[in-house]
Amino acid sequence: MQFLSDNADLLWSAFLTTLSLAVVSGVCALVLGTVLAGMRVSPIAPLRGLATFYVEVFRNTPLTVVFFFLAFGIVQIDLQFPSRFITAVAALSLYTAAFVCEALRSGINAVPSGQAEAARALGLTFGQSLRQIVLPQAFRTVVPPLGNVWIALAKNTSIAAGFAVTDLTAALQRLANANADQLLAVFAAVVAGYLVITLPSAWLIRVVENRVAIVR
Amino acid sequence: MSTNVLFDLPGPRARRRQRIGTVVGALLIAALIGLALYRLGANGQLEADRWAVLFDPASGVPQALGEGLLNTLSVAAVGMVLATVFGALLAVGRLSDHAWVRGPVGVVIELFRAVPLLILILFCLLFLPTVGVPMTAFRALVLGLTLYNMAVLAEIFRAGILSVDRGQREAAFALGMRKTQVMTLVLLPQAVRRMLPVLVAQLVVLLKDSSLGFIVSYLELLRTARSLVEFFNFSFGNRYTFQLYVAAGLIYIVVNVLLSQLAKYVEKRTRRNRKTAGTGQVELPADAQMGGGSGVAATP
Numbered sequence: 277m278q279f280l281s282d283n284a285d286l287l288w289s290a291f292l293t294t295l296s297l298a299v300v301s302g303v304c305a306l307v308l309g310t311v312l313a314g315m316r317v318s319p320i321a322p323l324r325g326l327a328t329f330y331v332e333v334f335r336n337t338p339l340t341v342v343f344f345f346l347a348f349g350i351v352q353i354d355l356q357f358p359s360r361f362i363t364a365v366a367a368l369s370l371y372t373a374a375f376v377c378e379a380l381r382s383g384i385n386a387v388p389s390g391q392a393e394a395a396r397a398l399g400l401t402f403g404q405s406l407r408q409i410v411l412p413q414a415f416r417t418v419v420p421p422l423g424n425v426w427i428a429l430a431k432n433t434s435i436a437a438g439f440a441v442t443d444l445t446a447a448l449q450r451l452a453n454a455n456a457d458q459l460l461a462v463f464a465a466v467v468a469g470y471l472v473i474t475l476p477s478a479w480l481i482r483v484v485e486n487r488v489a490i491v492r
Numbered sequence: 493m494s495t496n497v498l499f500d501l502p503g504p505r506a507r508r509r510q511r512i513g514t515v516v517g518a519l520l521i522a523a524l525i526g527l528a529l530y531r532l533g534a535n536g537q538l539e540a541d542r543w544a545v546l547f548d549p550a551s552g553v554p555q556a557l558g559e560g561l562l563n564t565l566s567v568a569a570v571g572m573v574l575a576t577v578f579g580a581l582l583a584v585g586r587l588s589d590h591a592w593v594r595g596p597v598g599v600v601i602e603l604f605r606a607v608p609l610l611i612l613i614l615f616c617l618l619f620l621p622t623v624g625v626p627m628t629a630f631r632a633l634v635l636g637l638t639l640y641n642m643a644v645l646a647e648i649f650r651a652g653i654l655s656v657d658r659g660q661r662e663a664a665f666a667l668g669m670r671k672t673q674v675m676t677l678v679l680l681p682q683a684v685r686r687m688l689p690v691l692v693a694q695l696v697v698l699l700k701d702s703s704l705g706f707i708v709s710y711l712e713l714l715r716t717a718r719s720l721v722e723f724f725n726f727s728f729g730n731r732y733t734f735q736l737y738v739a740a741g742l743i744y745i746v747v748n749v750l751l752s753q754l755a756k757y758v759e760k761r762t763r764r765n766r767k768t769a770g771t772g773q774v775e776l777p778a779d780a781q782m783g784g785g786s787g788v789a790a791t792p
Contacts, residue, residue: 319499319506322514336696336748338703341741344714349741352734353531392497402499410498431608438610438707445610452618459619467607474606 279458280465283451290447291469297364297443298430298473304369305429306422309376310411316381319402327377334374339435343367347439364436372429379425383418384410416488423481430473444469537734545732546739553720553736560716561743567630567712568699571637575698576691578638579645580684584675586650597646604643610704612636617708629710633702641698648690652683689759696751703744713740 280287315327334342346357346367357363387410395405415422437445448466455462502510532538545551585597604612613636620635621627656679664674684691705712711719717740724732 317498319502320510320513322517332749332752333745336700336752337741337745338700338748340703340706340714341744344706344737345741349734349737352535352537353528354535389497396497396500405498434608434610435704435707438704445608445614448611448614452614456622459622463611463615463619467611470608470611471606 279455279461283447286447286451287444287465287469290442290444291472293361293441294430294433294443294469295473297361297368297433297436297441298426301365301368301372301433302426302429304365305372305376305425308369308373309380312373312377313380313384314406314411316377317384317406331374331377334371335378337371339367339371339432340438342371343435343439346370360436360440364433364439364441368429368432368436372425372432375425375428376422379418379421380411380414382421383414386417387413413490416490419481419485419488423477423485426481427474427477430477431470434470532734542732542735546735553732556716556720557713557739557743560711560713560740561747563630563710563716564699564702564705564712564744565747567633567637567702567705567710568695570634571641571702572695572698574634574638575641575645578642580649580680582642582646583649583653584680586646587653589671601643601646604639605647607640609636609640609701610707612639613704613708629705629708632708633705633710636704637698637701640701641694645691645694648687648694649683652687652690653679655686656682686762689755689762692751692755692758696748696755699748699751700744713743716740 312327312330315323316331318324343364346363347360350356357366391409391413392405395409400409433443434445436443437449440446444466448462451462451466452459529538536542545553546557547554549555582597582601585593586601588594588597613632616635616639617627617629617632620632653675660678660682661674664678669677702712703714706714706718709715717736720736721733724736
């Protein structure tokens with residue numbers, strides 16, 4: 277307990293870093309992933325191809341490699357992110373968007389084709405039927421997979437520690453060096469930090485799922 | 493729902509519009525790529541001799557990268573075998589008739605799924621030596637990957653065992669088999685065969701996760717590239733930095749794409765096979781493919 281109160285500041289700021297990292301990249305990934313999913317079902321073949329290519333590349337690239345390129349690679353073409361935090365957000369968003377897209381696409385496929393047929397019969401354009409008919413229903417069916425993607429994202433933020441962001445995992449490494457005699461307490465505190473994010477999320481996902489699920 | 497329900501086939505005017513849009517878009521992307529290449533060229537990154545070092549055995553680079561790839565693959569292979577074995581055991585334990593087996597096994601599975609993989613690896617690397625377990629980066633990486641993936645695979649196997657037709661189990665009991673026999677001779681073989689595509693897909697995830705070795709200083713591909721860069725920086729400045737990073741990243745992507753294709757091929761074969769037909773959904777959910785520790789709860 278002594279140890280906890282000594283390092284409360286460090287742990288708290290590290291926790292906030294992890295949380296904001298997860299929230300900001302989660303929102304970016306959701307937006308980018310939705311756009312990608314829309315592209316994947318669009319009438320325009322090149323857009324479909326582009327989105328498929330994006331998803332295939334990022335699904336098969338380790339997140340560490342994405343981080344690596346954004347941290348060390350793009351300097352070579354004279355680009356640079358304003359801060360380490362933004363580098364991490366970019367890497368996490370780009371990577372997670374591919375999985376959001378996949379989850380959403382399966383949701384779009386789960387919407388009965390009668391819905392889209394009816395929308396078209398009413399004269400809605402592709403954009404209108406996607407925005408007003410298909411995507412709202414798709415989002416409701418993909419709450420559990422999207423929630424799992426969010427939880428995975430929250431845990432994946434730990435990789436940012438390897439690229440000089442002082443999140444919970446980085447705090448762990450620092451504290452582990454300083455408190456070699458209390459390693460278990462250090463680990464317990466950090467794991468608790470992650471659980472504080474993931475467990476309520478899991479609960480919330482279940483609540484939302486029950487609220488919005490479509491009974492067919 | 494097939495996607496072409498969403499729109500009509502484009503008519504002549506829409507097609508023309510699309511063609512114009514495609515050309516403009518392609519030009520834009522080409523311009524962006526061209527700009528990036530121009531910048532690279534202006535920084536001298538495209539000179540042939542900078543890239544030649546990747547293929548020049550005298551520089552030791554191909555050997556080192558090959559060794560890095562080998563290290564990556566060996567971690568993934570050992571981790572996969574261990575995770576599969578322990579995953580199957582845990583799945584059987586989770587389905588046990590005895591609460592004193594089922595309970596603790598469930599706790600173990602949930603625990604290891606809930607903790608970020610990197611934390612598990614760090615735990616193995618930092619904590620286990622203090623209680624007298626000799627640790628190397630390789631062992632910590634394998635142990636972390638095994639612990640995490642066995643929990644994930646246990647859930648996959650459990651779903652597989654439960655998906656075997658009920659009649660199989662009942663028939664086996666009717667023939668007078670014991671519980672163990674029913675599990676090992678009837679249920680598990682069918683479950684494993686059904687879950688083969690998922691197993692291969694999980695191997696891709698595991699291979700991706702092995703890149704975490706970079707953070708714990710295990711000499712896998714990325715760390716090899718990094719240490720080569722540091723080595724070359726000593727004598728040449730950052731002359732070969734970009735080339736080495738690109739090489740390491742590309743190797744990762746190529747190996748993973750090949751494995752993904754293998755997973756798709758296995759899945760197609762499984763679906764064609766009469767013995768396992770009617771399996772339904774055998775693809776990994778999107779979140780499981782993210783790796784690094786996914787899904788605490790929120791079961792569909």
